[in-house]
Amino acid sequence: MTKNFILAGIDFHAPSDLVARQLIGTVLLVDGVGGRIVETEAYDREDPASHAFSGPTERNGAMFGDPAHAYVYRSYGxxxxxxxxCRESGHGAGVLIRAIEPLEGLERMRERRALEAELLLCSGPGKLCQALGVSRDHNAMALALPPFALWAAPQPVQVVAGPRIGISKAMDVPWRFGLAGSRFVSRPF
DNA sequence: AGGAAGATTTGCT
DNA sequence: GCAAATCTTCCTA
Known part of the structure; x- marks a missing residue:
């Protein structure tokens, strides 16, 4: 039996920009804490802005592992x-989860985020990892297994796209995706 | 061995 | 709007 990389109705073998777009509206929980994904960014092997661009290293190894697994890295120390x-095993592609609309475990998020206002609990890649308790321990873990849980979007959503944030290369590639009209994104589109 | 850069966040001017 | 905080990774010598 071959491994199944379809999760929450999304085929993680697909190119990262497709997966990034489809992830908008899905619900991500880590140990029961999380909410609706409202902002993502795609990165791929042939992408100067991607960690995978220069090939596998110790840091980005998980990106070259199986799809539908987590790649967690330290940012700015x-x-x-x-x-x-995403993509087939060994390809080196992924989707950065940039913002979540908090739905479950608000109390634990507030504890971890120092009682931050709800709108700001998960409005950025670093913030949501703090709120959901994601760290190095989660690197290379399967998204289909605890503590992770990923559910299909409860209802159809409208997705908007734009250039990615915080990068210095390939700044014209519109691989940032967001839930149209959401106030929980890290920055307006 | 040393140094520069980095898919960020926060607070202050 | 700008710069500091903070540290790991990766490249160069």
Missing amino acids: IHWCLNFV
Whole structure:
């Protein structure tokens, strides 16, 4: 029996920009804490802005592993950032989870985020990792297994796209996706 | 061995 | 709007 990389109705073998777009509206929980994904960014192997661009290293190894697994890396020595691995095993592609609309475990999020206002609990890749308790321990873990849970979008959503944030290369590629009209994104589209 | 850069966040001017 | 905080990874010598 072959491994199944379809999760929440999304085929993680697909190119990262497709997966990033389809992830908008899905519900992500980590140990019961999480909410609706409202902002993502796609990164791919042939993408100068991607960690995978220069090939596998110790840091990005998970990106070259199986799809539908997590890739967690340290950002600016301070924050953790969570990605979902895409494409076939060994390709080196992923989707950065940039913002979540908090739905479950608000109390634990507030504890971890120092009682931050609800709108700001998960409005950024580093913030949502802090709120959901994601760290190095989650790197390379399967998204289909606990503590992760990913549910299909409860209802159809309208997705908007734009250039990615915080990068210095390929700044014209519109691989940032968001839930139209959401106030929980890290920055307006 | 050393240094520069980094898919960020926060607070202050 | 700008710069600091903070540290790991990766590249160069």
